[in-house]
Amino acid sequence: MNTDRRLQPAAELPKVIGHRGAAGHAPENTLVGLRKAHELGARWVEFDVMLTAEGTPVLFHDETLERTTNGVGRLADHRWEDLRGLDAGSWFSPAFRGERIPSLHQALAVLGRLNLGANVELKPSRDQEATTGVIAAKTLQESWPATLPAPLLSSFSEKALAAAADQAPEFPRALLVGKVPGDWQARCDALGATALHAGARHLTRKRAQEIVAAGYALRVYTVNEPTAARKFYDWGAESLFSDFPDRITPP
Numbered sequence: 001m002n003t004d005r006r007l008q009p010a011a012e013l014p015k016v017i018g019h020r021g022a023a024g025h026a027p028e029n030t031l032v033g034l035r036k037a038h039e040l041g042a043r044w045v046e047f048d049v050m051l052t053a054e055g056t057p058v059l060f061h062d063e064t065l066e067r068t069t070n071g072v073g074r075l076a077d078h079r080w081e082d083l084r085g086l087d088a089g090s091w092f093s094p095a096f097r098g099e100r101i102p103s104l105h106q107a108l109a110v111l112g113r114l115n116l117g118a119n120v121e122l123k124p125s126r127d128q129e130a131t132t133g134v135i136a137a138k139t140l141q142e143s144w145p146a147t148l149p150a151p152l153l154s155s156f157s158e159k160a161l162a163a164a165a166d167q168a169p170e171f172p173r174a175l176l177v178g179k180v181p182g183d184w185q186a187r188c189d190a191l192g193a194t195a196l197h198a199g200a201r202h203l204t205r206k207r208a209q210e211i212v213a214a215g216y217a218l219r220v221y222t223v224n225e226p227t228a229a230r231k232f233y234d235w236g237a238e239s240l241f242s243d244f245p246d247r248i249t250p251p
């Protein structure tokens, strides 16, 4: 794997990034969610990418379909042609009935039209780590809108991120963690990751300051309260992921 950090363009990330689109306002990981984030003033969004049974990358968070669609079972057990007609909006509100699971291709077209940057989170289903990294990275190499800054890749799966790095070393990477592990820096360096995306619940001031002092970008998820946002900015966080990007006022 190519882990040379100098190869990675420094993406200019805004201080607030819409989480799963704008998950507090519109169904997560949908095209209407991307449009909503843009409408609320977000310049970047985060979304999750998973593979269907035949390997189509789509925007989806859970291993299974039940919570956010009217489908049943694991997403990875279904083909795209069977998933594309599911209702991915009604669970959120009847106003979003008929909203679909988007393919990554469809999402990229919307990003291009809206001039919206993105953190693409690789969300491999069971046993699909490397394949998800490779296919998502390849799709981004082929179809990322040329007018946008490079996409930022992240994942909880170090295997997925390493595979994506092999395929597309030119895209910047971030390691995604819940609680920051003691060996965070070694893990980032092994992946050529220039940033750590850390869970808000477990982050301490000491750890945050250690990450920033070491020269890594720290971004925190999911921050929906203005007081919490102030605290994390104060600790040195560069960006916060929020379901309600309109609620967060950067310093």
Ligand code: G3P
Pocket: 019, 020, 046, 048, 061, 121, 154, 176, 197, 221, 241
């Ligand atoms: O990428 C930040 C955040 O989305 C990670 O957690 O579970 O919301 O994908 P999750």
Ligand code: MG
Pocket: 020, 046, 047, 048, 121
């Ligand atoms: Mg995510």
